[in-house]
Amino acid sequence: MLVSATLTAHPVAQLSGLPVYRVDWPDNRLPGITARRALQRALKPVHAEHLLCYITSDQAQAAFVWARKRTDDKIELRTLPYEVGSPARTTLERLGELAFSLDELDLYGQPPITAITDKLNNAFNVQAVTEGFFSDYQKVFADLQARLQATSNDAAWAHY
Numbered sequence: 211m212l213v214s215a216t217l218t219a220h221p222v223a224q225l226s227g228l229p230v231y232r233v234d235w236p237d238n239r240l241p242g243i244t245a246r247r248a249l250q251r252a253l254k255p256v257h258a259e260h261l262l263c264y265i266t267s268d269q270a271q272a273a274f275v276w277a278r279k280r281t282d283d284k285i286e287l288r289t290l291p292y293e294v295g296s297p298a299r300t301t302l303e304r305l306g307e308l309a310f311s312l313d314e315l316d317l318y319g320q321p322p323i324t325a326i327t328d329k330l331n332n333a334f335n336v337q338a339v340t341e342g343f344f345s346d347y348q349k350v351f352a353d354l355q356a357r358l359q360a361t362s363n364d365a366a367w368a369h370y
Contacts, residue, residue: 219253219262226323230261238268246287250277258285261330270294274305276334278327288334307333 219231233249235241241249241264253260262275274290290301308329314321359365 217249219249222263226320226326228259228261228323228326229257230263233262233264235264235266238266238270240264240266240271240273240291243287246273246275246289250275250285250287253277254285259327274301276330278331278334290334304333 216236217233219233221229222232223230231253246262246264249262253262258277259279260277262273262277264273264275266272270293272292274292276288277285278288280286290304292298292301310321310325310329314325316322
């Protein structure tokens with residue numbers, strides 16, 4: 211789909227009517243929110259909800275953007291970034307949640323659209339990422355505190 215004279219959203223997949231587009235971004239830096247919002251507005255007449263994968267011109271960065279319709283009919287953009295060579299555990303874990311098992315598919319190999327949007331909402335849920343981070347942080351803190359207390363025999367000091 212031609213979005214502008216220099217930008218095309220290439221359809222790469224569709225699952226139960228939800229399209230996935232690849233956008234070859236003409237810069238070595240990923241688009242900002244203004245550019246992402248402009249592309250979302252251009253696609254809205256065709257597909258209000260969609261998944262985009264922006265790829266920079268040097269192919270060193272990608273951004274997965276879920277354009278989802280909220281209950282107030284506004285479109286919200288949620289983004290998962292990726293950069294080649296950097297630790298991307300969170301992004302990869304979140305994208306892994308989009309996989310479907312065979313028992314989730316119908317006779318034609320398609321999941322219900324509600325299952326797709328549920329998985330997308332979960333994968334792009336910022337609160338889940340934040341909760342996971344703080345849960346991991348709490349475990350590391352508790353482990354360090356226990357080691358310091360075992361070494362110093364001073365629980366108060368180990369807490370600080």
